[in-house]
Amino acid sequence: MSDLLLDISGLSAISLREGGNPILRDVSLSLKKGEVRGLVGESGAGKSTIAKALLGILPRTVKVTSGTMRFEGRDLLTMAPRDLSAIMGSDIALIPQDPQTALNPGRRIEAQLTDGLRLRRGMNARDAHARALQLLSEVHIRDPERVLKAYPHELSGGMRQRVMIAAAFSLEPKLVVADEPTTALDVTVQKQILRLIRGMQEAHGTAVIFVTHDLGVVAKICDSVTLLYGGKVIEAGPTADVLADPRHVYTKALIAAGPRYDRPDAGLEPVPQWVFDQLHQEIRTGAKEILHG
Numbered sequence: 001m002s003d004l005l006l007d008i009s010g011l012s013a014i015s016l017r018e019g020g021n022p023i024l025r026d027v028s029l030s031l032k033k034g035e036v037r038g039l040v041g042e043s044g045a046g047k048s049t050i051a052k053a054l055l056g057i058l059p060r061t062v063k064v065t066s067g068t069m070r071f072e073g074r075d076l077l078t079m080a081p082r083d084l085s086a087i088m089g090s091d092i093a094l095i096p097q098d099p100q101t102a103l104n105p106g107r108r109i110e111a112q113l114t115d116g117l118r119l120r121r122g123m124n125a126r127d128a129h130a131r132a133l134q135l136l137s138e139v140h141i142r143d144p145e146r147v148l149k150a151y152p153h154e155l156s157g158g159m160r161q162r163v164m165i166a167a168a169f170s171l172e173p174k175l176v177v178a179d180e181p182t183t184a185l186d187v188t189v190q191k192q193i194l195r196l197i198r199g200m201q202e203a204h205g206t207a208v209i210f211v212t213h214d215l216g217v218v219a220k221i222c223d224s225v226t227l228l229y230g231g232k233v234i235e236a237g238p239t240a241d242v243l244a245d246p247r248h249v250y251t252k253a254l255i256a257a258g259p260r261y262d263r264p265d266a267g268l269e270p271v272p273q274w275v276f277d278q279l280h281q282e283i284r285t286g287a288k289e290i291l292h293g
């Protein structure tokens, strides 16, 4: 059996909100079972659009114009809604950017963590409670009984994100989409959460698409990386190869701009304007991306 889990091929999309402006341009990327791939780019590069397409939650104002998105060989873009909802949350799960808004403020953590176990896995309340306790221990929450009884506002941001990670892994998904999961957290907590996601991913053998604007994060936890600009793949390959031997001037300039993660106060070298001019020229002419390996 092939170990290919996800194969996005020639994906293009436009924004109906912005007069048909292209937001993804012929994007291809693939992911093996258990692989962690960083999806990197600055604001507006198209990272969230790809993540939303994967989760089946593209807004109506975004229209896919071509391409396929095969998950275990089946195209998510043309799948019947019923089949899609069986996969979402179960085989493909999300760790959101901001756990505060992702959690329902009016429900205890236990209810939110056990919904999926009861509704999708048919567990009774007692088994679901036991599994929720086990999941909270796995994400290193020390007093899981207390946390299960708590409401989201009673927990710190880092604790809420640990709960979201437990929830994402609760149904043993094959793919987790982590959408800038440390943005809302302070730097020390960010490091712990990154380590935790990598640890959970390894323990469960789960593949992860890690959306970030930070190459420093990619260096820490991703096996491979796809760098986007203006909805186009600029460079992609194994992380070690791309970081050791960046071929595109934009990748080089981003690396020179420094790992922002764990050096938030470091003086950054901004990406020079001529690099953006070259990128825009390449997008206009449809230049090919650089693929390593």
Ligand SMILES: Nc1ncnc2c1ncn2[C@@H]1O[C@H](COP(=O)(O)OP(=O)(O)OP(=O)(O)O)[C@@H](O)[C@H]1O
Residues within 6 Å of the ligand: 014, 015, 016, 017, 018, 023, 041, 042, 043, 044, 045, 046, 047, 048, 049, 050, 059, 061, 062, 213
């Ligand atoms: N709901 C929407 N409807 C139409 N177009 C959208 C919508 N959301 C985003 N876009 C457009 O899609 C393009 C890519 O945005 P996207 O959010 O995917 O980028 P991103 O790389 O995730 O940026 P960020 O890091 O800021 O989230 C932008 O030009 C944006 O204006």
